[in-house]
Amino acid sequence: MARSALSDPALRTAQPASRTGLALGLLAGLALALPFAFAAVPPMDDYPAHLARLFVIDPGPGHPDLARHYRIDWRWTGNLGTDLAILPLARLIGLEPAARLVALLIPVLTGWGLVAVEWSLRRRVGVGALLAMIAVWSPPLRMGFLNYALAVALALWAFALWVRLAERADQRGAGRRGLVFGPVGLVVWLAHVSGWGVLGLMVLGFEIARRRGEGWRGLVAAGLATWPLWPPLAVMLATGGPGGGAALFAGDPGSLAYKKDMLLQVLRGDWRLFDLACLGLVLLAIVEARGRGRLDRRLVIPALLLLGAALVLPRHFAGGDFADARLGPVALMLGCLAIDWPLTLRSAGPVLALLGLRLGLMGAAWHAQAEELARLLPALDQVPRGARVASAVVRDRQAWTYAPFGHVGAWATLRRDALVNAHFALPGIHALQLREAGADFADPSQELTWQAGQDGQDGQEGQAVDLRAFAPARQADYLWYVGPAASVSGRAAPPPVILPPGATILFRTDRSLLARLAPAR
Structure with missing residues (x-):
């Protein structure tokens, strides 16, 4: 009936x-x-940067490193x-x-x-x-x-x-x-x-x-x-x-x-x-x-x-x-x-x-991306509180699917009170401003692009991503790299990165790594 x-x-x-x-x-x-x-x-993509900015604005007690790294221009x-x-x-x-x-x-x-x-x-x-x-x-x-x-x-x-x-x-x-x-x-x-x-x-x-x-x-x-x-x-x-x-x-x-x-x-x-x-x-x-x-x-x-x-x-x-x-x-x-x-x-x-x-x-896509984020965040266990972290995130320009990790470095501020180059410290636009970083550590400066057939810092398809000249790393204690996933780009991801001299890898996944950088001379 x-x-x-x-x-x-x-x-x-x-x-x-x-x-x-x-x-x-x-x-x-x-x-x-x-x-x-x-x-x-x-x-x-921008979600952790929003979180980190609000965390710096109102962190509560017990976060002295945030005041050393950042100021608020409200x-x-x-x-x-x-x-x-x-x-x-x-x-x-x-x-x-x-x-x-x-x-x-x-x-x-x-x-x-x-x-x-x-x-x-x-x-x-x-x-x-x-x-x-x-x-x-x-x-x-x-x-x-x-x-x-x-x-x-x-x-x-x-x-x-x-x-x-x-x-x-x-x-x-x-x-x-x-x-x-x-x-x-x-x-x-x-x-x-x-x-x-x-x-x-x-x-x-x-x-x-x-x-x-x-x-x-x-x-x-x-x-x-x-x-x-x-x-x-x-x-x-x-x-x-x-x-x-x-x-x-x-x-x-x-x-x-x-x-x-x-x-x-x-x-x-x-x-x-x-x-x-x-x-x-x-x-x-x-x-x-x-x-x-x-x-x-x-x-x-x-x-x-x-x-x-x-x-x-x-x-x-x-x-x-x-x-x-x-x-x-x-x-x-x-x-x-x-x-x-x-x-x-x-x-x-x-x-x-x-x-x-x-x-x-x-x-379904969010579930897979959230699981990927869960595999990336344990890298922060190797970062001491108050450290300076240079975040480098490679995007595939030809990818259609969103890879929402452009500001993943902001989690280092949320979890380890770190100075990171992955927020939006833009004068007159956002309240968060960097206090002690120099010109090489501009914020945001974390994003690199990778595309077949293009020369550049991140190279061509099939070439290693070269971070020896990555400017933020010159003023950082740690380098946190996240590359594009093959499932996102539809092509083979770039081979492992070429790191600055003296860098020591502390944590690695199939698409990311955390390295301790040699002290600047």
Whole structure:
């Protein structure tokens, strides 16, 4: 009888009650935390650097070496999202549990933010919100850009609120929106300046869509309508923005080949063919909705603005890396949200199956990467407290799968109070600054690249990685090397490294080693 009911065409095309669709959207958003069940430590590239910075900011008693190695240049800037969220919580449950909880909540808040936007626009949750969740675990979140990812989640919630208040378009409503969004914009900016920019483009696109047919006057009015979000701009212009001075607007926009690869990798995860197939299916759904007249201009225009910004912006902007690549996934999410298609068993089933498969494959990859991290960390047992550790991590540029160990050296600070070159000690951007390191020990300076057919410090495919001239090692007591795994690159990993003269290997795995360096003469 149940099989007969499910095969009934009327049931497959019936629309559930709006509250049922809302519940389904909330459950799907909650499922975005599933990868955390597969890894005790989230294998995000930047994650240990976030942890180490917060550990130095508030280490508790008994860590004198940290004060010798580091100083804190605390300032209010547009890059403090997880710092402000984790530090108070860490005093209650500890730093690493607090960081894990906040990281776990970010994809959930993002998924629920997508639900909030669609609910605000249509008073129901349809296919668009569920399809958009496929883009939540995109490269910025996978790489551990936690401040930015939190800012995007907050921006979606703020945009949903803007949509609701826009329904009260009279004078009183406009004034109320200004009172609300002055502080809201500042909160999103404090989380991350790029997230604040995402919110501004979403609001601008929405206001342009509301003034369709008004010509250039409508464009001017739409721009002026965003005035409640302007206060952080005054702060940035007065201070030079993150990074200071002209760095706010410096950078190369990048080649056409780079931009093409950036867009193709908007859903980059662990399996190239699967990720590209997901992107193709999502784009096909958007094209199909466009053909059926089911794309909502109120979200299409914001999506196009974000896509345009991704194509125009340089990779390095306002002191951040991959500034352009951060915007593509948000544009794709809004493109999916623009699909005005009610939920049915026929429409929801394939979307949820694709989302579940993507999360399951990611969970399997996280489990393997967490096990690899567990094999790397015992090297720190050989490092005395307060030592200086030069971290050298080799990346394979041609690899599709993420190898999340670029900042693995930060664990030496967390576990051994060490001075390491693998944080983000960038003036005017992060609070953490190196106190005693020289020019050779710049931070970050840990990353090397390896690619077939390219000369360089790390050599060509089949050649040994040569670290005799690795600058940070000149001012370090220990050298911690991590190479690319063959399973990640799809090719043979480089042979063992050539170490600086006098180095003694203390610990080794098939892809890493820890060596004690000879004292500098």
